[in-house]
Amino acid sequence: MPMWSQPPPPPSSLQLRRPPPPLPHRPRRLRSRLSPIAASQDPLTALSRLLWGRALPPSQLVLAVRHGWTAAWGLLMRQLAPSDPATGAFTRTPSRFPAVVGTPSARLHLYVGLPCPWAHRALLVRALLGLERRLPLSVAVPGDDGAWSFTPDSPDALYGKRKLREVYASARRGGFEGRASVPLLWDAERREVVCNESIEIAKFLCDLAAADGSAGGLDLWPPELRQDIDRWYSFIYPSVNNGVYRCGFAQSQEAYDDAAGELFAALDRLEDHLSGSRYLCGDTLTLADVCLFTTLVRFDLVYHSLFRCTRRKLVEYASLHAYTRDIYQMPGVAGTCDMAAIADGYFGALFPLNPGGILPLVPASCSPEALLEPHGREALSSSAAADAGGGGNGRQLEATSASN
Incomplete structure (x- = not known):
């Protein structure tokens, strides 16, 4: 008989071992569903997959979260943008x-924030x-709580405060309540607010430059x-300057439609x-x-996307975009932009409008x-128009008079 057909030998005593105790019974399906929880670094995602797999959450949960977020968004927006x-209009x-009241002292200090267009006016005139x-x-920066703050890289050069509201509160008269906004023109000698409109x-700085003779012949x-x-x-402010905010902070479709149409x-x-x-x-x-x-x-950097001013980009307006480039290229202007x-001040700080805080790429036009x-806008000066046989300011005066 071939040896492979012989019966196997009986086991030796070394081979006789007690079998291991049986493992507790665990349904295979449950173990496979629990494994992502142990392996995942995102417990919330793992738990959601355990409850409903890769499908969308149950409709009741979606509706509950949606209503809860809408209520929280409304609360935040009412504080951020009354x-x-x-109507829901901002x-x-x-x-x-x-307004500037009286005659401030000679020791003045300007507080600004680089994201803010209103503060940019004062910075640009300066x-x-x-x-x-x-x-x-x-220069103040937006803090995590949305308040204007100072950092070691951007300190309060006058008092070393941590928050702009601490500067407001340090006024000798005291009792400040409300928003600590920029720009802030501060009288360092009298320790009081000169103006924050x-x-x-800007008008005060024009008068200041004229008195000091520092404007170099430029009179704004x-x-x-x-x-x-x-x-x-009176035409630009409600429709454009504030118009983009009326679009971005609108809390009803009707309010947004009105603001966007006017803008x-x-x-x-x-x-x-x-x-x-x-x-x-x-000229x-x-x-x-x-x-x-x-x-x-x-406009193209933040208002077009974040504030939903989406009908057209600025770069699609040939004259407006060239006009913007014309001013940007004046001495000292680019350094204020x-x-x-x-981008960080809008997309990073306006949490209700961008909860994820994700910063988009800067558009090529910006x-x-x-x-x-x-920009080629030198050709529009009255002297160039006169050389070409055109008119001077007639068109401008007509358009301006119609802007009331």
């Missing part, structure tokens, strides 16, 4: 110190009029154009006017242009290279 309860809180030595500066600060607030400047500002109607009108006039008031750069520029330079700080491209 609205009309009847209503801007008036400045607590809206740069254009050569007031850097005359007017010291502190951007357009009034000339007496002969003040009526025109005010007319343009783009105003941009269309400005595009038409600036196709025949270098600046809003003709002269004025405060009206400063106020429009600080909104336009942020920190695109990274602007890069320094794009903004430094030739």
Whole structure:
């Protein structure tokens, strides 16, 4: 008989061992569903897969979370951006110190935040009029709680405070309540607020530069154009400057539709006017242009996407985009436009509008290279138009008069 057909030998004593005790019974399906919890670094995701696999959560849970988030969003928005309860339209809180009262001391200090277009007005006027030595500066940044704060890299150069509201509260008169906003023009000698309304600060700085003789011949607030400047500002502010915020902070579809319609109607009108006039008031750069520029330079970067101003990008308006490049290329202006700080200040700090805090890529039209491209707007000056046999300011005056 072949050896492989022989019966196996009996086991030796060394081979006789007690069998191991049986494992407790665990359903195979349960073990396979629990394994992601042990392996996953995201317990919430693992738990959700345990409960309903890879499908969407149950509709009841989706509805509950949606209603809860909507309620929380409404609460946050009412604090961030107060609205009309009847319409959901954004209503801007008036400045607590809206005008310069009396004559401030010679020791002034300016507080700004780089993302803020209102603070950018004051910063831009300071740069254009050569007031850097005359007017010291502190730059606040958005804190995790949304309040303007100071950091070791961006300190309060005057008092070393941690929060801007601490500067407001340190006024000798005390008793400050409300929002600690930028820009803030501060009297360091008297330890009090001079003003925190951007357009009034800008006008005050124009007068300050004229008195000091530091403007180098540039007058952004000339007496002969003040009526025109005010007319343009009365058109720009509600429809464009505040118009983008009325779109972004709208809390009803109707409020958004109204704001967006008014915004783009105003941009269309400005595009038409600036196709025949270098600046809003003709050949002269004025405060009206400063106020429009600080909104336009942020438009494609933040307002188009985050604030849902999506009908058209600024780069699609040939005259408005060239006008923005014209101002950007003036001496000192580019240094006041920190695109990274602007993006971080909006996408990072406005939590109710961007809960994930994800920063998008900077659009190509907002890069320094794009903004430094030739604008060709010198040809729109009245002297160039006269050389070409065209008119001077007739179109500008007609359009301005119609802007009331």
